[in-house]
Amino acid sequence: MADIWSEALQGLEPRLDKQTFDMWLRPIRLASIEDDRLRLHAPNRFLKEWFETHYLALVLDEIEGRQGRRFGVELEIVEPAEPAKAPAASSTETSIAQSPAAQPTVTLRRGPEAPTGLHPRYRFDSFIKGASNELAASAAMAASDAPGTRFNPLFIYGGVGLGKTHLLHGIGHELHRKDPSLRIVYLSAEHFMNEFVTAVRNNQFDEFRARYRKDCDCLLIDDIQFIAGRDRTMDEFFHVFNALYEAGKQIVVTSDRVPADMPGMEARLTSRLNWGLVADVQPPDLETRIAIVQAKAERDGMELPAEVCLTIAELVRSNVRELEGALLRVTAFAQLRGVAIDKAFVESVLGKRRVDKTPITIEAVQKAVAGYYSVRISDLKGKRRHRGISRPRMVAMYLCRQLTDSSFPEIGMRFGGKDHSTVINACKRIAALQEDDEELRGAVESLRGQLAS
Numbered sequence: 203m204a205d206i207w208s209e210a211l212q213g214l215e216p217r218l219d220k221q222t223f224d225m226w227l228r229p230i231r232l233a234s235i236e237d238d239r240l241r242l243h244a245p246n247r248f249l250k251e252w253f254e255t256h257y258l259a260l261v262l263d264e265i266e267g268r269q270g271r272r273f274g275v276e277l278e279i280v281e282p283a284e285p286a287k288a289p290a291a292s293s294t295e296t297s298i299a300q301s302p303a304a305q306p307t308v309t310l311r312r313g314p315e316a317p318t319g320l321h322p323r324y325r326f327d328s329f330i331k332g333a334s335n336e337l338a339a340s341a342a343m344a345a346s347d348a349p350g351t352r353f354n355p356l357f358i359y360g361g362v363g364l365g366k367t368h369l370l371h372g373i374g375h376e377l378h379r380k381d382p383s384l385r386i387v388y389l390s391a392e393h394f395m396n397e398f399v400t401a402v403r404n405n406q407f408d409e410f411r412a413r414y415r416k417d418c419d420c421l422l423i424d425d426i427q428f429i430a431g432r433d434r435t436m437d438e439f440f441h442v443f444n445a446l447y448e449a450g451k452q453i454v455v456t457s458d459r460v461p462a463d464m465p466g467m468e469a470r471l472t473s474r475l476n477w478g479l480v481a482d483v484q485p486p487d488l489e490t491r492i493a494i495v496q497a498k499a500e501r502d503g504m505e506l507p508a509e510v511c512l513t514i515a516e517l518v519r520s521n522v523r524e525l526e527g528a529l530l531r532v533t534a535f536a537q538l539r540g541v542a543i544d545k546a547f548v549e550s551v552l553g554k555r556r557v558d559k560t561p562i563t564i565e566a567v568q569k570a571v572a573g574y575y576s577v578r579i580s581d582l583k584g585k586r587r588h589r590g591i592s593r594p595r596m597v598a599m600y601l602c603r604q605l606t607d608s609s610f611p612e613i614g615m616r617f618g619g620k621d622h623s624t625v626i627n628a629c630k631r632i633a634a635l636q637e638d639d640e641e642l643r644g645a646v647e648s649l650r651g652q653l654a655s
């Protein structure tokens with residue numbers, strides 16, 4: 203009976219990319235054939251769902267072509283009998299008949315009450331899945347179902363504001379929910395470097411090493427591209443990676459680009475980052491953008507007419523952060539002016555505002571921000587870290603990114619030759635701070651209005 207299955211797979215193997223075949227088809231097993239039904243086993247929920255949606259029809263067509271009849275299918279999740287590599291949390295999939303070997307083999311020390319640094323809103327249930335992020339989102343969920351096993355490391359990459367950090371935090375929350383004893387460490391690569399430098403300077407290397415190599419069951423690192431070219435940090439991260447990986451601990455990494463495309467990143471690190479699954483997030487399509495606008499409005503207790511959601515989604519295409527910003531702008535303006543939100547209003551706030559106007563330049567942004575905060579343009583381009591300077595500098599970088607077509611490296615260059623990751627961090631920081639800081643939100647809106655007019 204297994205021949206039906208293996209013959210079909212053999213027929214398909216040369217027609218599919220090797221990685222695709224090994225990842226999605228090979229792990230599916232034929233358990234039995236009853237009448238005209240194939241009973242198949244998938245090792246986990248993620249593989250089951252992915253196989254069902256993407257490859258099942260293909261395999262059934264192949265079988266039909268060979269056998270001359272169409273089979274039905276029952277696809278169940280059955281974990282492989284051999285012990286999982288990771289001693290971490292087992293899958294909570296209730297339908298799985300767990301073999302004793304699949305249970306955790308060591309008792310983990312209790313972790314903190316809740317992993318620190320995780321944004322309370324960045325959870326899977328508030329993440330809208332669409333074609334543009336499907337692989338990354340499903341893989342993130344799979345990694346939190348069975349950490350340290352199949353998708354380890356999980357590498358999520360993509361452009362700015364597309365949900366990488368949201369997914370990373372989602373994994374942390376989900377792992378913690380399923381097993382509060384897990385020690386989950388989340389931090390940005392920049393933070394990792396700063397801690398490392400401080401540890402070396404203060405002779406606290408043993409503590410640093412213990413924190414990341416031993417007392418950690420899951421490492422979530424944001425913006426790994428930051429450490430490219432920083433030799434000692436890369437070397438340290440390499441050892442952290444090895445220690446955790448060998449212990450079967452889950453590692454999830456995000457970046458703005460694929461591992462192979464990071465100039466200055468050591469080859470031994472790039473290759474390790476490629477060991478597991480590399481999944482991208484792309485700018486959302488129209489349907490996903492509409493769903494995101496609806497969900498965000500609902501979360502904020504607003505009911506927006508479908509036409510309004512559609513108009514916002516049509517006008518803002520680049521990324522989700524900008525979509526959120528646009529929604530915030532529309533609702534804030536409507537509140538200020540005390541008017542109802544309809545299509546024409548949205549267009550007046552977002553849409554045609556830039557048409558027929560000269561494009562906003564980086565210089566114009568720097569000038570407006572310097573004037574607003576009463577600082578010198580040379581300070582914005584300089585290195586001083588005093589809050590009175592660094593805050594306006596970050597706001598200026600943020601507005602340059604929002605209002606001009608300039609890339610991160612280009613903005614960095616025009617701010618006194620700063621690294622693109624500094625610009626990325628500034629943009630993120632200002633976007634996040636605006637959520638709670640009304641004064642900052644007011645400043646950004648006022649500058650935006652000034653520059654747009």
Ligand SMILES: Nc1ncnc2c1ncn2[C@@H]1O[C@H](COP(=O)(O)OP(=O)(O)OP(=O)(O)O)[C@@H](O)[C@H]1O
Pocket residue numbers: 324328329330331335360361362363364365366367368369458494522523526626630
């Ligand atoms: N699919 C989605 N569903 C719901 N919200 C989303 C989705 N994608 C992104 N967001 C939201 O958009 C905002 C930006 O997302 P996030 O910070 O995760 O982006 P990122 O890819 O990490 O970008 P960056 O590289 O700039 O850090 C967040 O508020 C996040 O909640």
